[in-house]
Amino acid sequence: MKTTAANIGKLNTLNIVTITDHGAYLDAGDLGEILLPNRYLSDNNKVGSSIEVFIYLDSADRLIATTEKTLGQVGEFVSLKVVQMNDMGAFLDWGLPKDLLVPYNQQQIKMVEGKYYLVRIFLDQRTERIAASSKLDKFIDIWPAQYQEGDQVKLVIANKTDLGFKAIVNDLHWGLLYDNEIFQPLRMGRKINGYIKQVREDGRLDLILNRGSKNTVIAFSDKLIAHIKDNNGFSPLHDKSSPELIKSTLGVSKKTFKSTVGNLLKKGIIKIEKDGIRLL
Numbered sequence: 001m002k003t004t005a006a007n008i009g010k011l012n013t014l015n016i017v018t019i020t021d022h023g024a025y026l027d028a029g030d031l032g033e034i035l036l037p038n039r040y041l042s043d044n045n046k047v048g049s050s051i052e053v054f055i056y057l058d059s060a061d062r063l064i065a066t067t068e069k070t071l072g073q074v075g076e077f078v079s080l081k082v083v084q085m086n087d088m089g090a091f092l093d094w095g096l097p098k099d100l101l102v103p104y105n106q107q108q109i110k111m112v113e114g115k116y117y118l119v120r121i122f123l124d125q126r127t128e129r130i131a132a133s134s135k136l137d138k139f140i141d142i143w144p145a146q147y148q149e150g151d152q153v154k155l156v157i158a159n160k161t162d163l164g165f166k167a168i169v170n171d172l173h174w175g176l177l178y179d180n181e182i183f184q185p186l187r188m189g190r191k192i193n194g195y196i197k198q199v200r201e202d203g204r205l206d207l208i209l210n211r212g213s214k215n216t217v218i219a220f221s222d223k224l225i226a227h228i229k230d231n232n233g234f235s236p237l238h239d240k241s242s243p244e245l246i247k248s249t250l251g252v253s254k255k256t257f258k259s260t261v262g263n264l265l266k267k268g269i270i271k272i273e274k275d276g277i278r279l280l
Contacts, residue, residue, distance in 0.1 A: 005029045005030060006028035006029050006030070006031050006034075006055060007055070007074070008031070008055050008056065008057075008063070008074070008123055008128055008130065009054075009055070009056060009073055009074030009075075009121065009123050009130045010054070010055070010073045010074055010075075011052055011053070011054055011073065012028070012052070012053060012054075012055060013050050013051070013052050013053075014026040014027055014028055014034075014050060014051060014053060014065070015027045015048065015049070015050050016036075016045060016046065016047050016048065016049055016050070016051065017033055017047070018047060019041075019045075019046075019047060021038075022035060022037065022038065023035050023036050023037040023038045023039075023040070023041060024036045024041055024045060024051075026051070026053065026065055028055065028063070028065075031055070031063060032063075034055060034063045034064065034065045035064060035065065036051070036053055036064075036065040036066070036067070037064070037066075040053075040065075040066060040067040040068075051067070052067070053065035053066060053067055054066050054067075054068065054069075054070055054073075054096075056096065056098070056130055057098075057128060057129055057130070058098060059098055061129075063128075066096065068095060068096055069095055070094050070095045070096055071093075071094045071095045072094055072121050073121060074121050074122060074123045074130060075120075075121065075122070075171070076120070076121055076171075077118060077119070077120050077136070077139075077156045077168055077171065077189075078094075078118070078119065078121065078156075078189055079116050079117065079118050079119075079187075079188045079189020080092035080093060080094055080100065080116065080117065080119060080132070080189075081093050081114070081115070081116050082102075082111050082112065082113050082114060082115055082116075082117065083099060083113070084099065084113065085111070085112075085113050088101060088103065088104075089101055089102050089103040089104045089106070089107065089111075090102040090107065090111040090113075090117075092117075092119065092132060094121075100121070100130065100131070100132050101129075101131050101132070102117075102119060102131065102132045102133065102134060103131060106131065106132065106133035106134065106135055107133075107134050107135070108134040108135050108136070109134070111134070116188065116189070117134050118134065118136065118156075118158055118159070118188050118189055119132040119133060119134050119136075120132065120133050120134075120136060120139045122139075136158070136168070140168070140172065140173060140174055141172045141173055144203035145169065145172070145173040145199060145203060145205055147169075147196045147199055147205065148196065148199075149196055149197065149198055149199070150195060150196060151195065151196045152193060152194075152195055153169050153170050153175075153193070153194055153195065153196060153207075154169070154170050154171070154191065154192075154193060154194075155167040155168065155169060155175070155177075155191070155192050155193065155194045155207065156168040156171070156189065156190070156191055157177075157186050157187065157188055157189065157190045157191075157192065158174075158188060159188060160188075161176070163176060163178055163179065164176055164177045164178040164179040164181075164182060165177045165182070165186055167194070167207055169194075169205055169207070173205060174204070174205070175194075175196075175204070175205035175206065175207040176204070176205070176206055176207060177194070177207045177208070177209065178206070181197075181208055181209070182209065183209075183247055183251050183252045183253055183256075184209070184251050192209070193209075194207050194208065194209050195207065195208050195209070195210070196208075210256075220250075220252055220256055220257075220260045221260055221263065221264060223250065224250065224257075224260050224261070224264070225264070225269065225279065227249075227250060228270070228277060228278075228279045229279065233278060233279045234273075234276055234277070234278050234279070235276050235277045236275060236276040237249065237250075237257070237276060237277065238272070238275065238276050238277065239258060239261075241254075242254075261277065268280060
């Protein structure tokens with residue numbers, strides 16, 4: 001069956017047309033036949049079979065296919081490390097032999113070798129070259145976000161601010177996670193599910209990582225039980241434990257901890273002792 005379309009800078013499932021001494025030629029539709037070099041072939045690859053590959057331009061600007069896994073694809077936001085600087089710009093390690101270029105005119109601030117930056121990977125439609133940009137605002141939707149409180153969304157963690165962490169919502173909008181509502185370690189580039197806490201009058205988004213108290217308690221119950229089991233059926237944490245100790249030990253707020261303890265107590269799963277909690 002003829003492939004109708006294949007995308008540069010993304011994963012594609014393509015059919016093998018022929019196998020030569022150099023490798024397999026794949027049917028990439030409008031892009032023509034693209035070589036998958038021998039080193040990526042296995043005994044299972046036969047003419048007519050399909051294979052998942054990533055398509056990009058090699059150092060000679062020829063379309064080439066690979067089965068190597070990249071750290072990101074065209075259209076994605078990802079945190080990558082600068083491994084080289086030269087007159088063209090910054091080169092990022094994204095998992096392929098050919099590093100990913102961030103031209104100087106695509107750098108929000110001048111990049112420094114050895115540091116990580118959150119970038120958007122894009123395809124230059126004129127040259128068909130894959131590049132990246134740290135000027136993230138140009139890829140964010142300028143129209144107000146149409147979300148409802150409680151909507152589940154996909155987040156990409158961005159930079160730290162005085163209030164918390166900025167995050168990209170569904171690859172389209174900016175949102176903010178507040179420090180006092182974050183109970184797990186976050187780092188730039190991490191992809192995580194979250195929820196809309198509120199849409200402000202100016203259209204900006206406040207975010208939260210847990211939907212609400214009831215769902216949080218249910219989600220945390222298994223973790224608390226596992227914690228008690230790991231401590232031979234007894235945890236020294238109790239209602240007098242400091243919020244800091246509870247957060248550092250379990251990664252949740254004291255409010256969530258107490259609500260979950262109360263829920264498990266009602267179910268007869270645990271009992272409260274003078275100096276902690278025991279699993280029944």
